[in-house]
Amino acid sequence: MKVLKLSTQLHKWIALVVGLQVLFWVGGGLVMTAIPIETVRGEHRAVEFQPGPLALAALPGPEEIARRAGVMPVRAELRTTPRGPVWTLIPAAGEPVTVSAATGRPFGPMSAGEASEFARRAYRGEADITEAVLLTTAPEETGRTGPLWRVDFADREKTSLYLSPDTGEVVTRRSGVWRIFDFFWRLHVMDWNDGEDFNHPLIIITTALTLSIVVSGFILLWIRISRDVKMGRATRRTR
Known part of the structure; x- marks a missing residue:
């Protein structure tokens, strides 16, 4: 139960910290894949x-x-x-x-x-x-x-x-299309200055924290599935 509690707290608080950037990554990725690059380049x-x-x-x-x-x-x-x-x-x-x-x-x-x-x-x-x-x-x-x-x-x-x-x-x-693309690109790489640096410390740290969310989420999922399976077996035995 200590592992479950620790994983739950870790998952919740880190998700709260990096959740907005994850939204930017997903939203920016959608925009950048939806607009043909030929159109962006004009x-x-x-x-x-x-x-x-x-x-x-x-x-x-x-x-x-x-x-x-x-x-x-x-x-x-x-x-x-x-x-x-x-x-x-x-x-x-x-x-x-x-x-x-x-x-x-x-x-x-x-x-x-x-x-x-x-x-x-x-x-x-x-x-x-x-x-x-x-x-x-x-x-x-x-x-x-x-x-x-x-x-x-x-x-x-x-x-x-x-x-x-x-x-x-x-x-x-x-063009306006290029400027929209550039805005979401800067959000995506977390470089609001010129969008050129995509391996700076901030994005590395944020990516590492996001990875920890995924790992802790898998831990929570495994623990809860295991618990549900045990409870299901116990219920069947009592019947």
């Missing part, structure tokens, strides 16, 4: 950028580009973007430098009209653009740093496309 609203062929003969060589940009790169990448071909020069130390592959200089400022046009090309749907705004600091939800253009669409998901102010490329997509 893939159904994305049009893949189709780069045109690069006219390499008309472009300065990488050595000349590096000289004009004033960068000594250890690696260089050439690609096509909505604003034209660019070189990304990666130095041994410091941030990568992106310049026009035609001039070796950074692109000029991008207007709201350009940002809206590039976003429209990258968007699948008929919704109108409600706003195009240059953000001097990237929002936390983008996982980026530095300035970004945000272009909002009036669709039912409230889709926002974030564009590079240098190249016009879409760096990430966000």
